[in-house]
Amino acid sequence: MNIGIIGGGMTGLVLAHRLSLQGHIVTVFESNKQLGGLATYHDYGPLVWDRFYHVILPSDTHLINFIQKIGLGEELRWRPTLTGCYINQKLYSISNTIEFLRFPPLSxxxxxxxxxxxxxxxxxxxxxxxxxxxxxxxxxxxxxxxxxxxxxxxxxxxxxxxxxxxxxxxxxxxxxxxxxxxxxxSLHKEQFGYVVGGYKTVFDQLEKLICSAGGHICTGVTVEHIASHPDSGIWVEHSGKKEHFDKVIFTGPVNILQHVVAQDLIKISGDRPTVEYMGVICMVLITRKALVPYYIVNLADQRIPFTGIIGMSNLVSLKETAGLHITYLPKYVLSNDPLLQQPDDELRKLFFRGLHLIFPELKADDIVVSHINRAQKMQPLQVLNYSSLVPKIVTEHNDFFVLNTSQFVNETLNNNTVVKHVEEFMRKEYMLKREQGAGSREQGAGGIPIIKIRGLYP
Ligand SMILES: Cc1cc2nc3c(=O)[nH]c(=O)nc-3n(C[C@H](O)[C@H](O)[C@H](O)COP(=O)(O)OP(=O)(O)OC[C@H]3O[C@@H](n4cnc5c(N)ncnc54)[C@H](O)[C@@H]3O)c2cc1C
Incomplete structure (x- = not known):
């Protein structure tokens, strides 16, 4: 089957890989020039690493299995890390039970x-x-x-x-x-993991596997309209062209879906409340010395504009980062917050003011590079009764599906859940389902009739 996938982030690429393993010919459309979406990478000058901080937990079994299956098991690294907390203008380690019991701010x-x-x-x-x-x-x-x-x-x-x-x-x-x-x-220690080379390694490998299975990856291509074909399947419009697919799966955020999809594919009423997103602004510092000995410091101080200090090089070997230290300072805001539109220099000034409150001894010489990354649609805001707002995977049209992170109604946003979500989608065998009318039928999940094309898929 000829399948179009909108979005070349983790969801789109994991999906494209899994579908191509089943013999489908996939085409991935990605607006950005580079693959990876929120988990993509950035060239900071002396080193290339993830645009936003990413960690793998030992409990991320779906993600770990996936990394192994795509041939990157040997590239996984694990390391014990420490956790800190900045409260009442002091940094505390809360990495083990004794430290936690000593934690002074709480009785x-x-x-x-x-x-x-x-x-x-x-x-x-x-x-x-x-x-x-x-x-x-x-x-x-x-x-x-x-x-x-x-x-x-x-x-x-x-x-x-x-x-x-x-x-x-x-x-x-x-x-x-x-x-x-x-x-x-058993150890009372946190073990966190990463892939050598960061998520770039994962996306490069996925691109290679998808293309060698006959798939196509189109970067720098924004899909402008998705509509039903009068006979069967779906039209995808981009760059002044129309392409026909047997099935199309949309993996981007809900607000873009609402913008590009034809009314008959998915019922979206303008009056109903919809999914709201949080955005993130993240200053990335490349320094000669580590700012903190922790992987993560939670900040609970209204004077500081960022909400955490992520000492990535306390997890990632310095061999990966040209001997330099990489620290992420994130600030989460609603996606329509004017701060997201501020020029980089304004944001730098704001973040540095906060940084100097915590590290007054930090000198300009210690900093090799500072960089501002931002994402407008990062994480859905889990308001009351959130699950009633999210788009369903199965739409009004048998050949159009939505698979995105807004559907994580009882999970945090992370790539383990992305892989699990794609696996659940694959298990339901939606790609084998046809409209009622032709061939032998059986009932699938949600009462949708399925036609088994015997011999073609295991
Ligand atoms: C600050 C931060 C920290 C994180 N930390 C972790 C962590 O520690 N561990 C972890 O596992 N996960 C972490 N995550 C989450 C992880 O990044 C996400 O789970 C993952 O990136 C979601 O991938 P996705 O493909 O579903 O969405 P996205 O990455 O948003 O991808 C969607 C893609 O669709 C494309 N697109 C949208 N519309 C169109 C269109 N019309 N045409 C073409 N392309 C289109 C977009 O450009 C985008 O690339 C973090 C995320 C952030 C932002």
Whole structure:
């Protein structure tokens, strides 16, 4: 089958690879000149590394298996890392139980309530119930006011701004669930991983595998319109051309979907609330010395414009980074926040002011390069009853599908979930399903009739 995939990020490329393994001929359209979407890379001058910080957790089993299957298992590296917290103008290590028990900003009762919240949260299975309660109300109930005001509220403000008041408890529960599973309980240490060469290695390998299976990758091509073909299949319009595909899968953000898709493919009403996205601004510093000994420092300080310090070179070997240290300083904002449109120099000034409050001794000489990266549509805002807003995978048209990260209703945004989401899509065998009318039929998921083209697909 001839399949068009809109979006050459992780979802689009994992999907293209999996479909080409089944014998389909795929064509991937990607607006940007380079593949990878949010997980893409950047040439910082002395080194090339991910545009935004990415880490692999030992519990990311879908992602790890996928990396192994595409022949990059030998390129995975694991390293114990430390976690810090900047609170009341001080940096604390909270990397093990003893440090956590010593953590001064919280009283003993506060610590017990925090530990209880993490343990209790990691065991909750009924996430649907959490969609109906705000994250603030849930944390107040489970952690108590003191722990909430001292720790959770500043963290929520840092991650979501004032929008935290509209966000459901699923937001924090999914983080707790993911981070809890990362701890190696036998060693009581965090082991984090990465692929040698960063995500560039993964995307280069996927491009090679997709193309050698007969697939096509079109970068720098923005799909402008997607419509149904009068006979069967789907038209895709780009660069003044129309291409016909048997099936098309859209993997970009919901607002772009709404903009490019014909009304008969997917029902989108202008009046209904839709998915809102958070954006991110991230200053990347390449320095001669490490700023912190931690992989991640959570910041809970309203004076600092960024919300974390990610000391990537405490995870990644210095051989990867030309002996230099790479640190990411992210700030999360709503996708329509005017800050996202500020010129790089303005953002640099703002971030450096915050940086000097934490590291007054930092000198201009220590910094080799500073760079501003930004993404407007990064992560959907998990408002109350969020799952009712997301587009379904199966649309009004048998040959058009939507597969994107907005559909992660009970997971955090990460590439393990991306791979899992694609695997679930593949298991449902949507590419074998046809409209009622021809050939032998059987019922598929959601009552959709399936035609098995025997012998062609295993
Ligand atoms: C700051 C940050 C930190 C992160 N940290 C981690 C981490 O530590 N670990 C982890 O596993 N994950 C992490 N992630 C998440 C990870 O980056 C995402 O899971 C992943 O990139 C999502 O991929 P995607 O393909 O679904 O979406 P995207 O990357 O958004 O890809 C969609 C692609 O579609 C293209 N597109 C859209 N519309 C069109 C059109 N009309 N025509 C052609 N192309 C189009 C876009 O250009 C884009 O490239 C992080 C993300 C960010 C931003």
């Amino acid at each position: 003993l009762i506060g610590k017990l309530r925090l530990a209880f919240t993490l343990l209790y949260g990691s065991r909750i299975k009924n996430w649907q119930g959490l969609e109906k309660i705000t994250v603030e109300d849930w944390l107040l109930k489970v952690s108590g006011r003191n722990t909430y005001e001292k720790l959770w509220k500043p963290l929520l403000l840092a991650k979501l701004g004032e929008n935290y008041k509209r966000v459901s408890a699923v937001f924090i529960w999914s983080y707790i669930k993911r981070l809890f599973s990362a701890r190696d309980s």
